[in-house]
Amino acid sequence: MTEGSNTDFLLAVEGLTVSFDGFKAVNNLSFYVDENEIRVIIGPNGAGKTTVLDLICGRTKSTDGSIRFKNKEITRLKEHEIVKVGVGRKFQNPSVYSDLTVFENLEISYPKGRSVFGSLGFKRTETVINKIQEIAGRIYLSDQLDVQADLLSHGQKQWLEIGMLLIQEPQLLMLDEPVAGMSVSERQQTALLLKEIAKQQTMIVIEHDMQFVAEIADKVTVLHQGQILAEGSPEKVKSDPKVIEVYLGH
Numbered sequence: 741m742t743e744g745s746n747t748d749f750l751l752a753v754e755g756l757t758v759s760f761d762g763f764k765a766v767n768n769l770s771f772y773v774d775e776n777e778i779r780v781i782i783g784p785n786g787a788g789k790t791t792v793l794d795l796i797c798g799r800t801k802s803t804d805g806s807i808r809f810k811n812k813e814i815t816r817l818k819e820h821e822i823v824k825v826g827v828g829r830k831f832q833n834p835s836v837y838s839d840l841t842v843f844e845n846l847e848i849s850y851p852k853g854r855s856v857f858g859s860l861g862f863k864r865t866e867t868v869i870n871k872i873q874e875i876a877g878r879i880y881l882s883d884q885l886d887v888q889a890d891l892l893s894h895g896q897k898q899w900l901e902i903g904m905l906l907i908q909e910p911q912l913l914m915l916d917e918p919v920a921g922m923s924v925s926e927r928q929q930t931a932l933l934l935k936e937i938a939k940q941q942t943m944i945v946i947e948h949d950m951q952f953v954a955e956i957a958d959k960v961t962v963l964h965q966g967q968i969l970a971e972g973s974p975e976k977v978k979s980d981p982k983v984i985e986v987y988l989g990h
């Protein structure tokens with residue numbers, strides 16, 4: 741595919757580069773994500789994985805290259821504009837509102853539910869309540885709706901944050917190490933949750949746990965020093981000698 745031509749991919753990243761004082765954390769990176777795909781990005785610490793998400797969500801501005809979402813150039817948009825076109829991001833550490841309940845955390849994340857921030861005339865409509873209950877069910881927190889987020893386990897906080905993304909209905913969800921700190925059974929539940937989400941939405945997930953990766957990934961992109969070292973099915977990538985040498989061998 742030639743650069744800049746129309747694309748059927750949901751996300752097309754081409755020639756993406758960011759230089760921090762001369763150090764290229766992401767270096768001429770190109771990759772393409774299909775609709776309803778779960779793409780997992782793996783690679784050693786410092787490979788540039790988080791920076792790639794920072795660039796896509798507009799938190800960091802690229803030095804060069806293009807990011808197209810649904811064929812629309814989003815490279816120069818501001819963070820909130822990128823959220824508006826349908827790209828949601830979950831950060832590495834759960835950032836839920838710890839003094840609010842699960843219900844309230846979901847409520848303030850609801851696109852029209854900014855009551856906490858003082859917008860006028862917002863009522864807890866049936867629609868909002870139903871939506872919150874539906875999401876709570878999907879993230880295994882139906883029984884915790886009235887629990888203060890502070891009191892949740894680390895894994896439950898991760899789920900809540902995924903729920904806070906889901907309620908905004910982004911077409912592309914980006915998750916940075918969503919199962920970090922989770923128990924084995926929480927990991928299994930998260931794999932199910934992500935596969936369920938992929939029926940309607942698309943995901944880019946950064947993850948280290950190769951068993952989890954193999955379970956969820958349609959395709960894996962291996963980053964090393966800001967560039968692609970390998971790309972393909974989990975099986976293909978796992979047996980790639982280059983990948984074993986720089987990443988899996990450790």
Ligand code: ADP
Nearest residue numbers: 760764765783784785786787788789790791792
């Ligand atoms: P990963 O998520 O793969 O562990 P990161 O994307 O966090 O890696 O970081 C890639 C490299 O870029 C690291 O060497 C990191 O120190 C550097 N880096 C990331 N963000 C910045 C920044 N804002 N300024 C300078 N260097 C940065």
Ligand code: MG
Nearest residue numbers: 789790791832
């Ligand atoms: Mg990172």
